[in-house]
Amino acid sequence: MASHARIAIDNISVWFPLYHGSARSLKKTMFAAASGRLGQDQQHRVVVRALQDVSFTVGSGERLGLIGSNGAGKTTLLRVLAGIYEPVAGRVRIQGSLNAMLDPSLGMNMELTGRENILLRGLYNGLTKPEIARLEDDVAEFASLADFMDLPMRIYSSGMVVRLGFALATAIRPQILLMDEWFLAGDADFMEKARARLEQMVRGAEILVLSSHQEGIIREWCTRVLWMDQGHIRADGPSDEVLAQYLGHPLPTPAEALPA
Amino acid sequence: MSTAATLHEIPPAPADVVLDLTADMSMRSRNRQAVEDVVAGLRLWRLALTLGWLDVRLRYRGSMLGPFWLTISTGVMVASLGFLYAKLFNMDLRSYLPFLALSQVLWGFLASLVSEACTTFTEAESVIRSVRMPFFVFSIRTLIRNLVTLAHNIVVIIVVFAIFWMWPGADAFLALPGLALWVVDALALTLLLGAFCARFRDIQPIVNSVMQIAFFISPVIWKPEQLGASAALLFINPFYSLLEIVRAPMLGEYVALRVWAAALVYSTVLCAISWAFFVRARGRVTFWM
Numbered sequence: 065m066a067s068h069a070r071i072a073i074d075n076i077s078v079w080f081p082l083y084h085g086s087a088r089s090l091k092k093t094m095f096a097a098a099s100g101r102l103g104q105d106q107q108h109r110v111v112v113r114a115l116q117d118v119s120f121t122v123g124s125g126e127r128l129g130l131i132g133s134n135g136a137g138k139t140t141l142l143r144v145l146a147g148i149y150e151p152v153a154g155r156v157r158i159q160g161s162l163n164a165m166l167d168p169s170l171g172m173n174m175e176l177t178g179r180e181n182i183l184l185r186g187l188y189n190g191l192t193k194p195e196i197a198r199l200e201d202d203v204a205e206f207a208s209l210a211d212f213m214d215l216p217m218r219i220y221s222s223g224m225v226v227r228l229g230f231a232l233a234t235a236i237r238p239q240i241l242l243m244d245e246w247f248l249a250g251d252a253d254f255m256e257k258a259r260a261r262l263e264q265m266v267r268g269a270e271i272l273v274l275s276s277h278q279e280g281i282i283r284e285w286c287t288r289v290l291w292m293d294q295g296h297i298r299a300d301g302p303s304d305e306v307l308a309q310y311l312g313h314p315l316p317t318p319a320e321a322l323p324a
Numbered sequence: 325m326s327t328a329a330t331l332h333e334i335p336p337a338p339a340d341v342v343l344d345l346t347a348d349m350s351m352r353s354r355n356r357q358a359v360e361d362v363v364a365g366l367r368l369w370r371l372a373l374t375l376g377w378l379d380v381r382l383r384y385r386g387s388m389l390g391p392f393w394l395t396i397s398t399g400v401m402v403a404s405l406g407f408l409y410a411k412l413f414n415m416d417l418r419s420y421l422p423f424l425a426l427s428q429v430l431w432g433f434l435a436s437l438v439s440e441a442c443t444t445f446t447e448a449e450s451v452i453r454s455v456r457m458p459f460f461v462f463s464i465r466t467l468i469r470n471l472v473t474l475a476h477n478i479v480v481i482i483v484v485f486a487i488f489w490m491w492p493g494a495d496a497f498l499a500l501p502g503l504a505l506w507v508v509d510a511l512a513l514t515l516l517l518g519a520f521c522a523r524f525r526d527i528q529p530i531v532n533s534v535m536q537i538a539f540f541i542s543p544v545i546w547k548p549e550q551l552g553a554s555a556a557l558l559f560i561n562p563f564y565s566l567l568e569i570v571r572a573p574m575l576g577e578y579v580a581l582r583v584w585a586a587a588l589v590y591s592t593v594l595c596a597i598s599w600a601f602f603v604r605a606r607g608r609v610t611f612w613m
Contacts, residue, residue, distance in 0.1 A: 146455065146456055148452070150347070151347045155346040164454070164455060170454050170455070171453070171454040173378075176378060184371065188371055188455065
């Protein structure tokens with residue numbers, strides 16, 4: 065490959081405006097986490113400072129884990145990396161093709177059929193007709209949807225939705241993979257299949273950014289950890305060091321840390 | 325691995341940078357990003373087309389006649405209103421009904437487009453929050469959805485024209501420049517109202533009321549001639565000028581230069597306001613969801 069994937073985040077801040085009298089879910093979810101992060105912008109609107117002066121770079125080959133309590137800014141940071149939220153200050157530079165697995169439904173329309181949702185995603189990624197046909201086959205087979213492919217997704221079981229979302233998200237191989245921890249949902253049988261496919265994808269990606277609550281997952285997948293706290297980076301370094309700080313005690317040796 | 329890595333380690337952006345966002349509030353860079361949004365949106369035209377088409381299919385999924393229900397309801401409305409108003413206004417059905425069919429169908433397009441422009445971005449909330457997508461894709465989608473509806477309603481016009489055997493002839497092609505202007509205006513409107521209504525959620529009911537009033541004060545069910553001498557002032561109403569540049573050629577009538585000039589001026593103003601607002605709002609729309 066001629067050029068390497070790279071992420072450069074330079075002093076970015078992201079603020080969410082809170083509009084009076086609005087009952088938006090954003091407000092509800094942010095307030096719980098906002099403790100001490102409410103402020104005002106120049107126009108005296110109340111804002112939540114979701115990210116504040118965050119800087120780091122990630123080079124090709126790195127596996128970055130984001131850890132922190134609820135509302136620490138992990139998901140917001142992933143959305144910034146995906147180009148969904150544009151920062152109010154600072155600069156974001158992403159080099160390389162990118163795939164963001166941020167929520168299980170991935171913007172899928174529940175009224176449409178599985179096949180139609182796959183078509184839309186294929187078109188979004190600029191695939192040609194034969195490529196989309198191959199994507200359909202791949203996803204249908206992996207998600208074992210069979211006859212459900214031509215039925216509206218709203219009648220799918222939640223497991224089926226997750227499987228479809230997962231299969232679709234992992235069908236397109238990016239250089240940079242952004243992942244929230246939702247992919248861990250799903251039945252046990254599916255988890256094994258998912259794991260193999262995910263491992264293949266992660267290995268194929270040059271950069272992985274993974275947000276999770278579970279230190280076991282982070283330890284297993286990541287080489288470097290960012291500890292997010294109240295919208296700031298609290299610590300940044302090799303996984304074991306930062307995790308030990310985060311947990312407040314040294315990590316057990318690998319032998320004891322085998323997943324249950 | 326340091327916390328404060330600097331950008332100096334990165335060589336100047338090579339061609340394959342997919343994303344470079346600087347929180348630069350200068351008008352110039354905002355304008356450039358808005359242009360990039362439109363260009364990227366046009367590149368994803370296949371996606372936008374499919375989205376618009378699926379919207380129509382979805383609305384009528386499970387119904388036997390599908391979108392042709394629209395045609396039927398428009399047809400019934402034109403027929404019943406036609407007989408009523410021809411009586412009320414003391415008009416000859418032969419001249420009134422083709423006029424009404426055409427007006428009603430074209431106005432139906434304008435009214436639903438304006439109303440749906442308001443939800444252009446909010447209806448796509450789940451997509452906007454999960455992937456980076458050019459906003460212009462949703463503008464094209466709203467336009468396509470309404471064009472598909474319009475295409476179904478055109479059947480009503482054709483039937484009415486056939487009943488009275490009144491064909492506009494080759495003059496009808498003069499409606500094409502007008503339709504082209506409609507497309508531009510429609511896209512501008514979706515950007516403006518789409519972003520504005522995402523920020524202020526109570527705008528849509530206001531817009532709908534305005535369209536209701538506009539329907540009555542514009543010559544949709546009544547003919548401009550009925551105003552007598554005051555008809556010369558009609559060009560003050562933007563809806564009249566815009567409606568007339570498409571409707572008149574299809575009735576085999578001549579469009580006054582003044583009407584076309586007014587339509588162009590209104591469109592320019594609309595596009596300018598829309599662009600100015602979109603340039604300012606584009607980066608913020610996601611936060612308003």
